[in-house]
Amino acid sequence: MSVARRTFIQLGAGATVGILFTPTVWKALDDVSIWTQNWPWIPTLKYGAIENKPTVSKMCESGCAVKVRTVAGEPFGTMGNEDNPISGGGICPLCANGVQVKNSPNRIKAPMLNGEEITWEKAQEVVAEKLAAAGSKVAVVSGDQTGTANEVFSALLADKGSDAFYVMPCDMQAADKAWTGLMGGTGQIGYDLEGADLVLLAGADALESWGPTVANLKSFAANESGKFIFAGPMQTKTASVTSKWVPVPAEGMAAFTLGIAYYVLQAGKTADTADFGQFKAMVMSEYSPAKVEAATGVKADQMAALAKQLLTASNPVVVPAGPVAAHGAAFALNLLLGGAMKALPEFAKAIPSAMSRSEMLKADILEGVEADLLFVYEANPAYALPEKIKAGFTVAFDMVQTETTATANLVLPSPHPYERFDDLASPYGLAAATYSLGAPVCESSVDASNAATFILGLADLGFESFEEVIGAKTEAIGADMDALQGGEAYVVEGQTPMAASLAANVLGKASVPVKGTGTVGLAPYTLLNVGTANQATTPNAPCTISNNQLIGDHMVVMMGSATAKQLGVTVGAKVKLSGGKGECEALVQIFEGVMPGVVAAPLGLGHTVGDEFSKGKGDNVYKILTVSSEAAAGASTWAGSTVNVAKI
Amino acid sequence: MSHFKEFKIKWGMVIDIDKCTGCGACMVGCQVENNIAPMTKSDPYNYVQALTKPRDDASNKLRTLTWMNVYELSNGMAFPEHETAYLPRPCMQCGNPACVPVCPVVATDKNEEGGIVSQIYPRCIGCRYCMAACPYHARYFNWWDPLWPEGMDKGLSPSTSVRPRGVVEKCNFCHSRYLQAKDKARMDGEDPMNLPDGAYTTACADICPTKAITFGDLNNPEHRVHELAKGPHAFRLLEKLGLHPQVYYVSEREWVRKQGDNYNADAGGHH
Numbered sequence: 001m002s003v004a005r006r007t008f009i010q011l012g013a014g015a016t017v018g019i020l021f022t023p024t025v026w027k028a029l030d031d032v033s034i035w036t037q038n039w040p041w042i043p044t045l046k047y048g049a050i051e052n053k054p055t056v057s058k059m060c061e062s063g064c065a066v067k068v069r070t071v072a073g074e075p076f077g078t079m080g081n082e083d084n085p086i087s088g089g090g091i092c093p094l095c096a097n098g099v100q101v102k103n104s105p106n107r108i109k110a111p112m113l114n115g116e117e118i119t120w121e122k123a124q125e126v127v128a129e130k131l132a133a134a135g136s137k138v139a140v141v142s143g144d145q146t147g148t149a150n151e152v153f154s155a156l157l158a159d160k161g162s163d164a165f166y167v168m169p170c171d172m173q174a175a176d177k178a179w180t181g182l183m184g185g186t187g188q189i190g191y192d193l194e195g196a197d198l199v200l201l202a203g204a205d206a207l208e209s210w211g212p213t214v215a216n217l218k219s220f221a222a223n224e225s226g227k228f229i230f231a232g233p234m235q236t237k238t239a240s241v242t243s244k245w246v247p248v249p250a251e252g253m254a255a256f257t258l259g260i261a262y263y264v265l266q267a268g269k270t271a272d273t274a275d276f277g278q279f280k281a282m283v284m285s286e287y288s289p290a291k292v293e294a295a296t297g298v299k300a301d302q303m304a305a306l307a308k309q310l311l312t313a314s315n316p317v318v319v320p321a322g323p324v325a326a327h328g329a330a331f332a333l334n335l336l337l338g339g340a341m342k343a344l345p346e347f348a349k350a351i352p353s354a355m356s357r358s359e360m361l362k363a364d365i366l367e368g369v370e371a372d373l374l375f376v377y378e379a380n381p382a383y384a385l386p387e388k389i390k391a392g393f394t395v396a397f398d399m400v401q402t403e404t405t406a407t408a409n410l411v412l413p414s415p416h417p418y419e420r421f422d423d424l425a426s427p428y429g430l431a432a433a434t435y436s437l438g439a440p441v442c443e444s445s446v447d448a449s450n451a452a453t454f455i456l457g458l459a460d461l462g463f464e465s466f467e468e469v470i471g472a473k474t475e476a477i478g479a480d481m482d483a484l485q486g487g488e489a490y491v492v493e494g495q496t497p498m499a500a501s502l503a504a505n506v507l508g509k510a511s512v513p514v515k516g517t518g519t520v521g522l523a524p525y526t527l528l529n530v531g532t533a534n535q536a537t538t539p540n541a542p543c544t545i546s547n548n549q550l551i552g553d554h555m556v557v558m559m560g561s562a563t564a565k566q567l568g569v570t571v572g573a574k575v576k577l578s579g580g581k582g583e584c585e586a587l588v589q590i591f592e593g594v595m596p597g598v599v600a601a602p603l604g605l606g607h608t609v610g611d612e613f614s615k616g617k618g619d620n621v622y623k624i625l626t627v628s629s630e631a632a633a634g635a636s637t638w639a640g641s642t643v644n645v646a647k648i
Numbered sequence: 649m650s651h652f653k654e655f656k657i658k659w660g661m662v663i664d665i666d667k668c669t670g671c672g673a674c675m676v677g678c679q680v681e682n683n684i685a686p687m688t689k690s691d692p693y694n695y696v697q698a699l700t701k702p703r704d705d706a707s708n709k710l711r712t713l714t715w716m717n718v719y720e721l722s723n724g725m726a727f728p729e730h731e732t733a734y735l736p737r738p739c740m741q742c743g744n745p746a747c748v749p750v751c752p753v754v755a756t757d758k759n760e761e762g763g764i765v766s767q768i769y770p771r772c773i774g775c776r777y778c779m780a781a782c783p784y785h786a787r788y789f790n791w792w793d794p795l796w797p798e799g800m801d802k803g804l805s806p807s808t809s810v811r812p813r814g815v816v817e818k819c820n821f822c823h824s825r826y827l828q829a830k831d832k833a834r835m836d837g838e839d840p841m842n843l844p845d846g847a848y849t850t851a852c853a854d855i856c857p858t859k860a861i862t863f864g865d866l867n868n869p870e871h872r873v874h875e876l877a878k879g880p881h882a883f884r885l886l887e888k889l890g891l892h893p894q895v896y897y898v899s900e901r902e903w904v905r906k907q908g909d910n911y912n913a914d915a916g917g918h919h
Contacts, residue, residue, distance in 0.1 A: 043810040090857030096676040104801045217857035237669045240732040529672040539686035540679040542706030544672030592730035
């Protein structure tokens with residue numbers, strides 16, 4: 001059969017008309033255009049009753065009092081708790097991302113023994129066996145500064161005849177070593193930042209990362225007539241809002257403080273301690289402004305002006321950070337001034353055999369830890385203290401995967417703070433002893449169990465679960481459980497601090513600035529949105545990290561233009577920093593708020609384990625910190641770290 | 649051409665720069681409240697990952713979605729005279745917005761009592777004229793579909809629908825909180841058009857530890873912002889452009905105030 005031209009045209013016309021009338025083609029085109037544009041995954045929102053449930057969040061070091069926002073029972077956001085004095089409605093950037101960390105795929109989902117999933121019963125058996133074999137060679141490293149969980153861990157140690165309880169290096173520890181150790185004081189030191197009329201932050205980055213940051217920020221905002229001054233090697237975020245920044249190298253902070261004390265003593269101030277005369281003689285001879293200026297580079301005029309301001313203020317306070325000596329010097333100065341430094345009573349213990357807080361702070365982790373069996377509780381020493389910890393068998397409790405859980409023999413998943421009972425007892429730095437409680441606001445999404453409850457199953461400490469311990473704690477301190485669960489805090493006012501001595505002997509020697517041998521000083525700094533020693537940055541926080549800390553996967557270090565010139569580098573140059581026992585790579589940024597001869601580097605980057613928000617981002621500055629011995633004070637410090645900088 | 653429109657209620661902010669430490673809590677709180685997904689490099693739904701470029705991560709600040717963004721200011725001096733300050737920047741909700749008249753599809757408008765500049769995502773065609781027009785860089789384009797790592801999408805906020813790639817988005821003063829506050833007022837038998845101070849507030853103002861951000865009705869004398877915006881050290885960004893932002897800043901530092909309006913500073917600028 002042949003097709004004539006006319007037939008072909010007729011068929012073509014018929015087909016065209018047919019296509020016009022059939023919806024198939026148009027529908028197919030429409031579908032293609034829609035489906036090629038459509039999302040592969042369409043998120044849906046959950047609707048229902050919105051509630052704000054009070055609890056505590058322990059992602060930052062001091063912990064935040066929060067309210068977890070839930071929709072139909074499912075947490076979605078975190079807000080501050082106005083009823084609690086440590087929040088006042090605000091929270092820190094880490095805890096603001098609490099729910100997202102709770103739901104993170106980086107959560108540890110079940111107990112793991114050498115990389116293989118096991119049951120909780122099996123985990124209990126394994127640890128019980130190791131515990132029996134270890135005898136008294138058991139140690140604990142805790143990343144929790146405020147929780148009663150520490151009582152449970154220390155009571156287990158006491159049961160085994162060990163006192164090897166370690167905390168991660170922190171200012172609370174340095175303060176305690178200075179106050180109760182060197183000066184014979186009692187209680188925990190606090191600072192009334194809201195009531196003071198002059199606050200000298202001697203190295204304490206109080207409005208960014210030091211102490212109870214959110215409470216500090218609240219006090220700073222409420223204290224409208226007070227004056228805040230920051231002293232330190234770089235213009236931190238704290239220094240951006242204080243009325244003045246006094247550049248002082250970290251290792252010179254103790255000498256700088258004693259240099260101010262010189263003028264205060266000259267003005268006739270005294271302190272009621274046995275060694276006052278000796279202290280005065282020591283300061284007047286060894287820490288005269290001229291000598292301090294020669295040792296630290298801080299002008300005598302500046303110290304004189306600061307001393308004058310402190311002397312004319314009616315309620316001044318000096319807030320230290322860093323080495324034990326810097327703390328001792330600041331406490332001595334505060335005792336002379338008689339201002340807004342407080343001594344907080346410690347809350348009664350729930351477990352009689354547990355250590356007191358001061359006892360928990362005695363052991364120095366920077367000197368190294370060796371044990372047959374090591375428990376690591378929500379701390380990340382493998383990241384922040386490389387090569388310091390040696391253990392035959394390590395049990396790590398954590399919510400998320402970290403460098404420490406990656407190297408531990410047994411990994412036990414902790415519930416997220418929103419999924420468990422926990423508490424915050426007097427975060428260091430607060431002016432009043434404050435106790436806050438957290439109860440679970442939702443079910444755990446993984447097979448987690450409270451670490452303290454697990455420990456209670458290993459020894460007879462008089463309790464079955466951590467919830468019972470919390471109940472006993474509340475009873476012991478005389479607080480009302482219902483009010484605490486409703487988000488209120490139990491508060492006991494701080495008292496006037498009383499010391500037996502000004503530690504004249506020790507401070508005289510320990511305050512001399514000791515610096516490493518590298519070409520430039522290293523000023524490591526912490527930003528909460530970048531992370532802490534124990535907590536890496538959170539899913540939404542990377543957007544908030546500036547190009548002054550991280551560009552792409554490269555860490556950024558900051559220095560003044562004079563230092564850059566000295567080192568022969570410019571903005572964007574890639575450099576290698578070497579110090580301590582390690583090296584770091586970084587890009588250079590010019591920031592005139594860093595003292596000449598100093599490089600400022602952010603702590604908290606460079607994780608090798610974790611989620612995509614922290615893993616492989618920048619480099620780990622803890623590797624290049626130098627541990628030096630504060631021989632006279634019987635402690636170790638990172639202050640005075642120096643680095644060599646080489647272009648690469 | 650002026651589009652200035654007066655409203656009885658004018659929601660606004662007064663941000664005290666002297667209290668802002670740049671901690672970033674407001675930025676995190678904003679992302680959580682408004683379902684802004686974390687920036688993830690890999691896409692589990694992209695089955696041809698090997699052939700395509702990875703998505704941008706959070707350090708590419710040209711691609712991040714930061715409705716609330718904190719800028720670092722410097723006085724430009726060398727050590728030791730150097731000073732810094734931090735400036736949180738939400739959408740200015742301009743009285744005479746530059747973004748509204750340029751939108752070809754009326755996806756953005758300023759027509760609701762309260763003076764909040766709306767952004768209607770299903771209507772947006774992603775042409776980004778509004779982004780070019782906004783002198784505050786307050787608008788953001790979704791270069792990528794939002795993706796929450798596995799399991800994280802169950803904690804989405806009920807406040808805001810999730811936007812697909814290809815549309816522009818911006819701060820809307822947590823508008824759903826406004827709707828909720830009005831609903832609550834109606835239920836309590838109060839006037840929804842005369843909300844008391846604090847009845848409606850934004851996530852960033854809520855979360856700020858120093859309460860550097862104060863939110864309220866600029867027209868209502870009973871709201872704190874009414875007085876704060878008239879303070880001797882109050883200023884607005886690029887005031888000379890005549891866009892009448894509803895966000896005010898306060899700083900006692902002169903160099904900070906000067907940087908707030910340096911556009912064409914010497915030549916007089918627009919009036």
